[in-house]
Amino acid sequence: MSEIDVSANTNALAPETSVQQKKKRNPGVIAAIVLGAIMLVFLGWRLRDVGAARPVAGDPAPNINMAFFDGYEWQGVESADLNDMRGKVVIVNFWASWCVECRIEADLLEQTWQRYKDQDVVMLGIAYTDLDPDSHRYLEEFNVTYPNAPDLQLRASDDYGITGVPETFFIDRDGVVQHVKLGPVSQSEMDSLINRLLNQ
Amino acid sequence: LLVLALLLSTVPGALAQEAVSDDEVNAVAKELYCPVCESIPLDVCGTQACRDWRGEIRAQLANGATEQEIKDYFVARYGDRVLASPRTEGFPLLAWVLPVVAVVVGGIGFGIFMTRIRKQPSVALAVVSAESNRPPDSDDYTARIERELRGDAN
Numbered sequence: 437m438s439e440i441d442v443s444a445n446t447n448a449l450a451p452e453t454s455v456q457q458k459k460k461r462n463p464g465v466i467a468a469i470v471l472g473a474i475m476l477v478f479l480g481w482r483l484r485d486v487g488a489a490r491p492v493a494g495d496p497a498p499n500i501n502m503a504f505f506d507g508y509e510w511q512g513v514e515s516a517d518l519n520d521m522r523g524k525v526v527i528v529n530f531w532a533s534w535c536v537e538c539r540i541e542a543d544l545l546e547q548t549w550q551r552y553k554d555q556d557v558v559m560l561g562i563a564y565t566d567l568d569p570d571s572h573r574y575l576e577e578f579n580v581t582y583p584n585a586p587d588l589q590l591r592a593s594d595d596y597g598i599t600g601v602p603e604t605f606f607i608d609r610d611g612v613v614q615h616v617k618l619g620p621v622s623q624s625e626m627d628s629l630i631n632r633l634l635n636q
Numbered sequence: 637l638l639v640l641a642l643l644l645s646t647v648p649g650a651l652a653q654e655a656v657s658d659d660e661v662n663a664v665a666k667e668l669y670c671p672v673c674e675s676i677p678l679d680v681c682g683t684q685a686c687r688d689w690r691g692e693i694r695a696q697l698a699n700g701a702t703e704q705e706i707k708d709y710f711v712a713r714y715g716d717r718v719l720a721s722p723r724t725e726g727f728p729l730l731a732w733v734l735p736v737v738a739v740v741v742g743g744i745g746f747g748i749f750m751t752r753i754r755k756q757p758s759v760a761l762a763v764v765s766a767e768s769n770r771p772p773d774s775d776d777y778t779a780r781i782e783r784e785l786r787g788d789a790n
Contacts, residue, residue, distance in 0.1 A: 464745045471734075471741055478730045534684035565672050565685055565714065567692050589715045590671060 490597035493614055497607040498595035500528070502560070502585035505571065510558065510583035518560075519611070525633040526607040527559045530593060532566045533574035535601045541620035542578040548626050549582040556609075557630060562587050564601050608633050653698045661694045664703050667720045668710055677720060 491498065500518040502510075510516050518526065529545060531538040549559045561584035563571040568586060575584060587593050596605060599618075606615040606629050615629050665679035672685045679690075689710075696706045710718045722728035 464748065467741055468745070471738060474730070475734055475738075478727075478734060532685065534688055565670065567688055570688055586713070588713065590717075 488595055488597050490599070490603075490616065491605070491613045492616060495613050497526070497528075497605065497611050497613050498592075500560075500562070500592045500595070502562070502583075502592075503588060504583055504585045505563075505568070505575070508561075508575065508580070508582070508584040510560070516583075518607075521558050522611050523609050524556045524558050525609060525630060527557065527630070528562060528592075528596070528605040528607065529560065530562050530564045530587070530596070530598050530601050530603045531574075532564045532601045533570040534566070537620050538602045539578075541602060542574075542580070544621065544623055544626065546578060546580050546582065548630070552630055553582070555634060557634070558583070560585070562592050564593050564598065565590065606630075606633060608636055653694050656694050656697045660697055661690055664693050664697070664706050665690050667703070667707060668718050669720060671714060671717060 488498070497518060501515065502517075503515040504510060504513075510521075518528075527548075529541075531542075545559065545561070549557075553559075559582040561575075561580065561582060563584065563586045566574075566586065571584075571586060574580075596603070602620060604617040604621050605613055606617070608614050614633060617625065662679040666677050668678040668689070669676070670678055670681060670683070670686045670689055673681045673683050676686075678686050693706055696709065701709075707719065711723075716723065716728060722731040724732060
């Protein structure tokens with residue numbers, strides 16, 4: 437019978453105890469919420485490094501702030517934004533000196549630049565996860581003359597969500613991505629896309 | 637003569653790089669991750685990109701750079717993500733502090749909870765009663781079972 441009494445007693449005390457516990461638990465709950473919020477902020481900060489999704493045709497091109505390699509500036513300026521190139525067809529090519537497939541298209545990119553550089557076309561090379569001396573050797577090896585910049589802090593490759601190199605983004609005069617090419621670009625593909633964008 | 641001078645100028649650098657052992661290079665490399673091959677420490681990654689990075693570490697060690705200076709160089713170029721463990725300053729410090737704070741706060745909370753249970757016997761008994769999940773009239777129930785086992789009808 438004693439157990440029944442205890443149970444009855446417990447039932448009688450339950451609402452009061454619950455209220456007391458609730459009152460006393462508040463600081464702990466608040467501390468847990470604050471701690472959880474801080475952890476979420478930290479997680480968000482870490483996820484910032486994961487990068488955005490790759491833009492597809494029709495998406496506005498994420499801006500790129502470039503501090504060009506010495507000798508590979510655009511219009512003589514040491515640094516530029518992609519927004520500064522609005523009104524021109526822009527081809528952004530992500531590459532690396534250690535990338536075998538990049539070597540396949542290296543000559544084609546330079547030849548294309550030579551053909552179209554006077555026709556409102558800007559070609560931009562962005563060196564991805566590359567060491568500066570290796571990048572310079574690569575640029576010299578393929579006689580590259582178009583503007584090139586290292587991807588400092590990997591911001592550009594994060595914003596463009598690239599998953600490897602080479603990747604090439606064709607951006608129209610309004611700053612909208614019109615085509616994304618994963619892997620080396622072919623001559624016919626390059627000419628067809630540039631002419632289409634120039635005639636838009 | 638020009639070729640000879642060029643050769644002589646490169647020899648000290650090459651000799652200095654040879655003087656840096658693989659172990660010294662890997663001691664720094666294991667603290668770094670190349671973004672191209674995520675989840676593989678730089679000292680064991682076999683890609684060309686990682687070989688290039690190890691070459692850079694070797695060159696910087698040969699030039700007298702410290703481990704911290706080399707790590708700072710890679711962080712400046714490629715961001716915090718290249719570090720095997722977060723920095724112990726600024727915002728990344730939270731990665732070290734938060735787990736400790738969580739354990740301490742959790743421990744304090746658990747301690748407070750246990751103290752309350754001990755101070756309130758009714759609560760403790762209620763918890764025990766609820767856990768045992770026995771009906772309040774278990775004495776009657778036990779007596780009835782015993783009677784039935786003995787063969788009494790009522």
